[in-house]
Amino acid sequence: MEHKALAALMVRLVGFWELVVAVNSLPNAIGPFFNPEYVQKAGLFALIGGALFAVALPLGIGLLLINFPRSIVSGALRIQGVDMTADDATRLERVGVSLMGLWLTADAVTSGAYNFSRWQLYKRMVVDQYAGATGPTIGVSEFAGLITAVLQLILGLWLLLGTRGLVSAFERLRR
Secondary structure, three states: OOOHHHHHHHHHHHHHHHHHHHHHHHHHHHHHHOOHHHHHOOHHEEEEEHHHHHEEEHHHHHHHHHOOOOHHHHHHHHHOOOOHHHHHHHHHHHHHHHHHHEEEOOOOHHHHOOOOOOOOHHHHHHHHHHOOOOOOOOOOOHHHHHHHHHHHHHHHHHHHHHHHHHHHHHHHHHO
């Protein structure tokens, strides 16, 4: 199999993975709409925004990667010929690391938006139920989810933007 075809297959597989992420996010995104009190407290705009972030963003990225893998690979590799040299393998590795970074970044943004909206809802419910009460303004799971999303975002952006240095480090380790 030609290396561009192999890279296109990898891009398409990442696209399918993004579709799985979108489908897995669907229950959490549409569940709040079935509780009228929840919709009233959180606000329809916030719930729709959270649902779009959690489902539409990975769905759009996944469909883009599935439908245009050759364009993405051609733009990233710009290699002619069939034989794969060490330089070609390095470029292919850069594409793989960048795609992994893209996936981690997109997943971090969607889960961060989800946890942020849960935090806002938690604050509203605490303020409405216990006027004048003191205590934490964020739930434990929301705080942990936000911290995890931030760390994942940092890792994803590092993989996405720092691919050249990371691949160079891999090459040095192999020698």
